[in-house]
Amino acid sequence: MVRRLSTRLLNVCVASLCKAHKLETAETVIIDGVRLGVLPDVVTYNTLIDAYCRFVGIDSGYSILHRMGEAGITPDIISYNSLIAGATRNGQIARSLDLFDEMIQRGIAPDVWSYNTLMHGFFKLGKPDMANRVFRDIILCEHSPSAATFNIMMNGLCKNGYTKNAFMLFRNLQRHGFVPKLVTYNILVNGLCKIGRLESARRILKEIWESGHVPNAITYTTILKCFFRKKKFEEGLELLSEMKCKGYTFDGFAYCTVIGALIKIGKVKEATEFMVDLRRTGTELDIVSYNTLINMYCKDGKLEEAYKLLDEIEKKGLECDKYTHTIMIHGLCKAGNVEGAAQHLRYMNMMGFDSNLVAFNCLVDGLCKVGQIDDAMKVYKSMEVRDSFTYSSLVHNLCRDGRYRSAAKLLLSCLRSGMKILKSAQRAVLLGLRYSGFPREAKKLKSKIRIARILNY
DNA sequence: GTAGGGTTAG
Structure with a gap:
């Protein structure tokens, strides 16, 4: 009894450490436990599998499976479901299917959650037809669908551009006695908002109350967020005060939605007020919240404050992600410190982050803005991937520098590789050529642009 | 344990 109680305590401890990304500490606690005679059980290992899959990688998660075998503990359905979830999160559907085979071979029957996870994975990969096949399997086979099955299905349909179908499914289910929970309503509201159907979303809001x-x-x-995105700021702010009146407590998510939206429309002062409010509540911030706040300071040119937050992140044992670094690179560029931005980009690569197109684009644009176009071109040439942001920025700035012919060359290689470019960048090149004494070249370029467009159709 | 809202560039 004492031992079981201690193992339970160990599991609580391991779970909270894993949640805080402190996997090494969790491992130390387990080793200490063994020394004291408290043995880990299947729950301990399952917690580790899930954490390793989330924060390190599917291979590390899988290696825990071996370790538990060595410790004489048989994996169960939860061990495999966690691994399947880990694989699908990374878009490794083939791996998930292998895990399915493996578990069946070991005599562990997949449950409805294994299928739910797989379905979710297919949706995330943008393969709604495959997800639909899994859904049909769940319905037709002996696995009875859970409420989550329907929620995953509706959410997946919405995210893949089939909001109408999600809605039809929803009404059908209701006719068959399905009682939607708030989560289901939220999925639909989000789906409707994403396709801009604000009125329908409001109707659902009414239905929720009813x-x-x-x-x-x-x-x-x-x-x-939908209001703000559609530039209906007045209505957005109205809804915000409605929330405040009704006594809704904002959590980190809500605060960040509002702060992020206010920053986007340039209302930095209002955003700062919300930030002060957020800090006063003492809400634990995660990395995304920190990113939002760092972005706010960067947009306001207060880089010192941004660096203070970076220190805070480190002190809390959180880890910066690619967004954090990209936001900093953008902030440094905006402040005219391109040298610092380039340094940060190198640091980012050194830390093992993938080559980040957004960060590179920020640097290219930043270099252009301080007049170092040749350096920007050097960075451009070193980039493995480029997109319409890269080209628009360079073309614009080459024009600003009067280098219309180089701009025209770049414009064409952009269009010929099938990418779009800002209309204003295109106009800048054409007008530039025409009025700097090369009207014939402008005319030629125009027809070349037309041909490139036709070829890309 | 698995499902819903939030973060980056021209």
């Missing part, structure tokens, strides 16, 4: 549910901060922030 069904006896109380919409939560998620419901409201989803609609709020």
